[in-house]
Amino acid sequence: MTAMFHPEPAMCHYPPSEAVDAVVIGTGAGGAPLMARLAAAGLSVVALEAGRQWDPAEDFATDETAQNKLFWTDERLSAGGDPVAFGKNNSGIGVGGSTLHYTAYTPRAQADDFRMRTEFGVAEDWPIGYDDLAPYYDALERFLGVSGPAAYPWGPPRGPYPLMPLPLNAPAQLMERGCAELGIRTSPAANAALSGSYYQDGVGWRPACTNRGFCQAGCSTGAKASMDVTFIPLAVAKGAELRPGCFVTGFEHDAAGAITAVVYVVENGALERQRCRHVFLCAGAIESPRLLLINDMANASGQVGRNFMAHTGVQLWGRFAEEVRPFKGIPGSLISEDTHRPADADFAGGYLLQSIGVMPLTYAGEVARGRGLWGDDLRAHMRGYNHIAGINILGDCLPYAQNELVLSDESDARGLPKPLISFTNGENENRMNAHAEKIMREIWDAAGAQDVWASPRNAHTIGTCRMGTSEDHAVVDADCRTFDVPNLSICDNSVFPSALAVNPALTIMAVSLRTADRFLEG
Ligand SMILES: Cc1cc2nc3c(=O)[nH]c(=O)nc-3n(C[C@H](O)[C@H](O)[C@H](O)COP(=O)(O)OP(=O)(O)OC[C@H]3O[C@@H](n4cnc5c(N)ncnc54)[C@H](O)[C@@H]3O)c2cc1C
Ligand code: SF4
Numbered sequence: 001m002t003a004m005f006h007p008e009p010a011m012c013h014y015p016p017s018e019a020v021d022a023v024v025i026g027t028g029a030g031g032a033p034l035m036a037r038l039a040a041a042g043l044s045v046v047a048l049e050a051g052r053q054w055d056p057a058e059d060f061a062t063d064e065t066a067q068n069k070l071f072w073t074d075e076r077l078s079a080g081g082d083p084v085a086f087g088k089n090n091s092g093i094g095v096g097g098s099t100l101h102y103t104a105y106t107p108r109a110q111a112d113d114f115r116m117r118t119e120f121g122v123a124e125d126w127p128i129g130y131d132d133l134a135p136y137y138d139a140l141e142r143f144l145g146v147s148g149p150a151a152y153p154w155g156p157p158r159g160p161y162p163l164m165p166l167p168l169n170a171p172a173q174l175m176e177r178g179c180a181e182l183g184i185r186t187s188p189a190a191n192a193a194l195s196g197s198y199y200q201d202g203v204g205w206r207p208a209c210t211n212r213g214f215c216q217a218g219c220s221t222g223a224k225a226s227m228d229v230t231f232i233p234l235a236v237a238k239g240a241e242l243r244p245g246c247f248v249t250g251f252e253h254d255a256a257g258a259i260t261a262v263v264y265v266v267e268n269g270a271l272e273r274q275r276c277r278h279v280f281l282c283a284g285a286i287e288s289p290r291l292l293l294i295n296d297m298a299n300a301s302g303q304v305g306r307n308f309m310a311h312t313g314v315q316l317w318g319r320f321a322e323e324v325r326p327f328k329g330i331p332g333s334l335i336s337e338d339t340h341r342p343a344d345a346d347f348a349g350g351y352l353l354q355s356i357g358v359m360p361l362t363y364a365g366e367v368a369r370g371r372g373l374w375g376d377d378l379r380a381h382m383r384g385y386n387h388i389a390g391i392n393i394l395g396d397c398l399p400y401a402q403n404e405l406v407l408s409d410e411s412d413a414r415g416l417p418k419p420l421i422s423f424t425n426g427e428n429e430n431r432m433n434a435h436a437e438k439i440m441r442e443i444w445d446a447a448g449a450q451d452v453w454a455s456p457r458n459a460h461t462i463g464t465c466r467m468g469t470s471e472d473h474a475v476v477d478a479d480c481r482t483f484d485v486p487n488l489s490i491c492d493n494s495v496f497p498s499a500l501a502v503n504p505a506l507t508i509m510a511v512s513l514r515t516a517d518r519f520l521e522g
Helices: 031-040 066-070 118-119 129-146 170-182 231-237 284-294 359-370 376-384 427-447 507-522
Strands: 004-006 012-013 022-025 045-048 077-079 198-201 205-206 241-243 248-252 259-265 271-275 277-283 309-312 317-319 334-336 349-357 388-395 405-410 416-421 450-455 458-462 488-490
Touching: 012 066, 022 031, 031 045, 031 231, 031 507, 118 248, 129 248, 129 507, 170 334, 170 349, 170 427, 231 241, 241 248, 241 450, 248 284, 277 284, 284 405, 284 416, 284 458, 309 427, 317 359, 317 427, 359 376, 359 450, 427 450
Parallel strands: 022 045, 022 277, 045 241, 077 416, 277 488
Antiparallel strands: 004 012, 198 205, 248 259, 259 271, 309 388, 309 458, 317 388, 317 450, 334 349, 349 388, 405 416
16 A cells, blocks of 8 residues: 655545545544544545535634534435424534534433333344443543543443533523422533643644533634544544545445445546445435435345434523523533433433523524514514523434435435435324423423423434344444445444434444444454
8 A cells, every 4th residue: 555644734645546444434423433543553544524624723703604614504305294404403514524513412321221122112222232332432531531520420330531520501500400409410411522621642732611602613722522623633643544525426346246446526526436445434324324325235124214313302491580691601511311211201211401502593593493483573582592591301212114214306416316304203202302391391490480482303313224133124233334235334323223312422433433443353
C-alpha cells in the first residue's frame, strides 16, 4: 500500500485505484470511533463523508438559522399515523454527523434494556448485552471526557465519571425542585461536554464548556465531544484519510458478491471509486438502508428498512414567574431514571426524564407545531420565552413490521429515489407517553409552572438494519457483519434491535468500538 504523508494537513492520502483495508461510509457516532480504532491498529482506512468538514471556531455562529447547515435537509417523505419530522429534528450532515448538533446527554443503557423479549415478551433481545459493552462505555467516558456525578443512582454499579458535573441550568433547577417535592430522585446528567479542560489522545487539550447553551447549533469551542473534535482527529493522527464532500451511491462487486470498490459523487458532480477490502456502512438509520435498497444488497432477510423506531419523546412546557432564560447553560443538565421500570406501568419497557434547554427559534417551532399558534398569537407567546422551561422523556419504542423505510418513486437532485418512512406509534408507545405526561405535569405543578402544555414527539432514527442471531430475521450479526455480503459491516443507529430507554449516541459509539475490535480479531 502506497501512503504519502502531506505536511498540510497532516493526513495520509491513499490512491483510489489501490485497495485500502477499509472504507468507512459516514463519520458520525457509528463511523468515527471504528475509523480511529482500525487506523490505530495499522489498517489503511478511507472515510467518505457526504457533508463538509467545518472549523467550529470559524464556521459556527451563535445563530440558529446560520447553523441549519449542520442538519440533513434533503427531503425524506414521511407517512403513517404519526409521521416523523425529519430535517432539523433528526439527523446531521458533515464530518461528525449528528454529533455536531446532539445535546451530548450520554447515559449508558441499563442491562435489562437489551432484553425486552425476555423481560416483556415483546420486541427483540439484543444478541449482545450490557457486559459486552461495559468496557467500551468505560473507555468512551474516559476518552471523550464525560462530565457526571461521582455516584450515578441507576443501573449496574460503575465508577465515577472522569469529570465533575456541569452546572445545572434554570430548567434543570426547576425540574429538580419539582421532583424533590414528589420524591422522584434526580441526578446531574452524564454529558459529553467538558466541565474542565481535558487532555485527549491524538487531539491535545480541549477547553471547558463556557455554558452558552448552543450545543444543538454546534459547539464553537470544542468543549462538546462531537466526533469532529475527538475520534476524527485521532483517526487522522493514526493514519486514516478523511474525504469530506463524498456522497456514496453504489458499490462494485466480484463474482462472489464481495465488494471490490465504493462508488461516490464528489462536490463537482464527478463519479469516483475507491477500491477496498472491507466496507463499514455508517450512514445512519435512514441513509444506510436507503443505500442498500438502491443497490439491492444485504437484504435476503427482507429486513432492510423494516422495524423503524423513534423514541417516545413527549415534551412538557410550562411558564414560570421567575426568569428562566432557557437558552443559557448546558441544555442537557438533569436526569431521572426512576421511571425506567415504573411500578404502575401499563406498558412494556420504560423511559427516562430529562430537563430541556431550548433556543428561541427551536422553541417557536415547537409552539407553532404543538399549539398551532401563528402570527400575533405566536409573537405574544414568544414574548414570555424567557420564562419557559421544559422537560421531556426518552422511552422505548417497539419495533413494528409496518413501521418501515422503502424507496419512493420520487427522485432527489442526484436522481436517486427519496426514502419514504412510515411510522405509527403503537398502543405501548401511547400508554407510555400518557404515563409520562401525567408525571411531568405533576412535576411542573410542584415546581410552580403555569400554562403547562404537552408537545407530542418521537425522537431519533433507530432500527432498519437490525442486529440478530439469524439471517432469517436480521441484517447483521452480533459483530455488525452483514449475513449476505462477506465484506460489508453496518454500524450506526440502524443496527439497534430495540430502541433502549436512553439517548443512543454513547451506545452507538460503544457498538462501533466493539465492531472494530471484533473485526480486528478476525
Ligand atoms: C437535536 C438533536 C439532539 C440530540 N441529542 C442527543 C443526545 O443528547 N444524546 C444522544 O445520545 N443522542 C442525541 N441525539 C441523537 C444522536 O445524535 C444520533 O442518534 C446519533 O448521532 C446517530 O449516529 P449515527 O452514526 O447513526 O448517524 P449520524 O451521526 O447521523 O452519521 C451518519 C453520517 O453519514 C453521512 N452520510 C449519510 N449518507 C451518506 C452517503 N450516502 N455517503 C457518505 N456519507 C453519508 C452523514 O452525512 C452523517 O455524517 C440527538 C439528535 C438530535 C436531532
Ligand atoms: S454550552 Fe458548552 S458544550 Fe454546549 S455549545 Fe456552549 S461551550 Fe459547547
